[in-house]
Structures are given as C-alpha cells and as structure tokens.
Amino acid sequence: MLKRPSARRRSQPAEIQINLVPMLDALVTMISFLMYTMAFLSLTMVESPLPLVSSAQNQQQLKQRPLQLTVTLDDHDVVVWSPFDLIKQEKIQNRQDGTVDVLKLHESLIAIKQKFPTEDKIILVPQKNTSYDTIVTVLDAAKALDKTDPVIVVKNEKTGVQEQAKNLFSEVVFGNLLGDD
Amino acid sequence: MAFRRSIRNRRGRKIIHKDFELQLTSMMDILVIILVFLLKSYATSTNSFSSVPGMKLPISKTQELTPDSLLLIVTPEAITFDNQRVVEFVQTADSLNADQPSYAFKNEDLDEGGMRIARLYDALNHAREKAELLRTKSSARDAEGNPLPFDGVLAIEADKRVKYDTLRKIMYTAGAAQFKVFHLLAMRQDM
Numbered sequence: 466m467l468k469r470p471s472a473r474r475r476s477q478p479a480e481i482q483i484n485l486v487p488m489l490d491a492l493v494t495m496i497s498f499l500m501y502t503m504a505f506l507s508l509t510m511v512e513s514p515l516p517l518v519s520s521a522q523n524q525q526q527l528k529q530r531p532l533q534l535t536v537t538l539d540d541h542d543v544v545v546w547s548p549f550d551l552i553k554q555e556k557i558q559n560r561q562d563g564t565v566d567v568l569k570l571h572e573s574l575i576a577i578k579q580k581f582p583t584e585d586k587i588i589l590v591p592q593k594n595t596s597y598d599t600i601v602t603v604l605d606a607a608k609a610l611d612k613t614d615p616v617i618v619v620k621n622e623k624t625g626v627q628e629q630a631k632n633l634f635s636e637v638v639f640g641n642l643l644g645d646d
Numbered sequence: 647m648a649f650r651r652s653i654r655n656r657r658g659r660k661i662i663h664k665d666f667e668l669q670l671t672s673m674m675d676i677l678v679i680i681l682v683f684l685l686k687s688y689a690t691s692t693n694s695f696s697s698v699p700g701m702k703l704p705i706s707k708t709q710e711l712t713p714d715s716l717l718l719i720v721t722p723e724a725i726t727f728d729n730q731r732v733v734e735f736v737q738t739a740d741s742l743n744a745d746q747p748s749y750a751f752k753n754e755d756l757d758e759g760g761m762r763i764a765r766l767y768d769a770l771n772h773a774r775e776k777a778e779l780l781r782t783k784s785s786a787r788d789a790e791g792n793p794l795p796f797d798g799v800l801a802i803e804a805d806k807r808v809k810y811d812t813l814r815k816i817m818y819t820a821g822a823a824q825f826k827v828f829h830l831l832a833m834r835q836d837m
Contacts (some may be wrong), residue, residue, distance in 0.1 A: 470748060481791075485670040495680055495681060496684060499681070509708045509711075509833070510829040511710075512710070512831065514828075515820075515825070515827070590682065593809065594811070595809065595810040599808060601806075601832050604706075604708075607739065639814070
C-alpha cells in the first residue's frame, strides 16, 4: 500500500555531527600552553628592610620610648623583650627537639599586639648559628595572624574606622644585621 | 573447527567500515577536565624565579606574591647572583660527608672585618649601576621629572640549612651596595 504523497515527502531527519577535531586541537594547544607557562614552584616571600642607622632618629626614639619589640633567638630559648621595658620580658623555652616553640611565641606576640595594636615593627635577633629554616618559622609566627587567633581591632589612621588587624607585626627588621652580635 | 573460526575472526577484524568514525566525545571530556584543573591551579605570577635541584627551601605560611626582582641564590656550593656564580664556599670532606654544608667563605673573599663579601659586592654594585642606567634612559619619570629611584630590592633564595652568619654577611654586603629591601624566599605552605 502506497503512502500518502504528503507522508512520502517527509524525509528522515539527517544526523547532525559536530566536527570536534578543531575544538580538540584548540584544547590541546591551550593545555600545552598552560602546562608550559605554569609555575610548578609555589614560592612566597618574607620581606625585611635593611635597618637604617641614623643618630638623629635614635635620639628621637630615645625621647619617644617606643615599644621596639625584640625577639632574641638563643640556643635554648626565645626571649621576647623591649629595650624600654614597656613589656615584661618573657623567655620561651625551646621544645625538646631543640626547635623553637612557635605556638607559645605566637601566643605571646598576640598578647603584646592586643596591648599595642598600632605597633607593626618587630626586631629579630638571631644567633650566628641559627638556621634559615628557624628564621622563616619565627618570621611566620611574628607576621601572620591565623584564622583561629583572637580578633585584634586596630583604628585606621586614615579613615578613623576600627578595623580588624590583618597582620601581627608586619615589619620585621634584623637587629644585629650591621655587626652587633 | 577452532582454527577456522579464528581465521574468520582475524579477517573480520581487519574490515573497517567506510562510515567508521572515531568517538572524540570522551576524549573531549577528558581534555576539558584537564583544562579546568589547569586553569584552577594556574598561578599567575610575575616573577621568573626558579629553584636549584637539591636545594631545600624552608616552608612558610605567608601568602605574599613574589614580585620580580634581582635574585641571589645560596646553594651549599656557592652564591649565584643574576645567573652567575659569584662566590664559592669552602668545601671540606667533613661537610660533604655529613650532609651539613659549611657555608664558609674563603678569607680572600671577605673584607671590612670579615663582614663584606668582596666579589658579591662588586656584582651587586654592577647590577645597581645597570639598573640606574636603565632608569635614566627610561621614559618613566617622577613628579619632578627625575628618573625613578633605584628600588633596591633583592630576593634571596637560600637552602634552609644556611646559617644566619652567612645570611647576615650577604645582607650586609647587599646593604653596602644600596639594596635596602630583602625578600626572603620560601616554599608556600598549602593552606
């Protein structure tokens, strides 16, 4: 039995096939480019300015009596102190394996920051035999605020608005860099 | 019988229909997943710092990006600045055997009471002069029309076993060559 003419005209839908080859080429090119330019070495940095020596500045500082928070890394302990005795000197014993007790040091520095929220400077005094690894670990404890740390509120000098401090002591200077041990 | 069947199968396998098309959809899926992963973990950094094989960098929680600057690398064997080996450390049998490098300088490499590393000072001074010359020729000017001042930033990449005594001499030398800011490089700790 023949179909009606209208039914005969209706042809089967043609299969549409997208040509994926150019898209594939583009993807492979992009992946190659990304892999070539990708930085597999994830580096970060801790900034430290060179301490400036100026007699006029020293005289001014002596008058103002700043906190000048100092962290001295000794062989067996870490001493947190201020040359103007604005804080009570604290000795933090190293752990049994000889490494710095970073947690206690961090807690001690947080307590000081809470007392002096506008203070940003810290002076680090390592020993000759202190390793670079220890220095970076102490710098981490002194600079960064963790998410679990208590909130420290600082008044923004420009806007006058109370803000949450993002760093603990962001400016680290090596105290004995220019010769004194 | 089994022999005949295997022959038939082998013949059958050779036949490729003319309308055969490679299924690229699954390959596309894989490539897209790889692309998304790469884009997600792609670190946009402006520096070209690299590490030296065998050097162990300390790990830091700091998340600061490292801007491009002059790089000084302290390996157990030598100090490299601007891709050139400037000073070599004294190598002793003990230090090589004990896996604890000495990082000791030769006496002739030091001056100013053993604090300044002479060859490194020369290399840093040369780099500073070159940078200042480039700034003089550059069209970038400050508000008064003077060339931009030398920024004096030095990135230091050192093995984690390096002692502060060595680092201090390096920073003292850099300070003498008018480098005022040090970027101590470390491996970023994944948070």
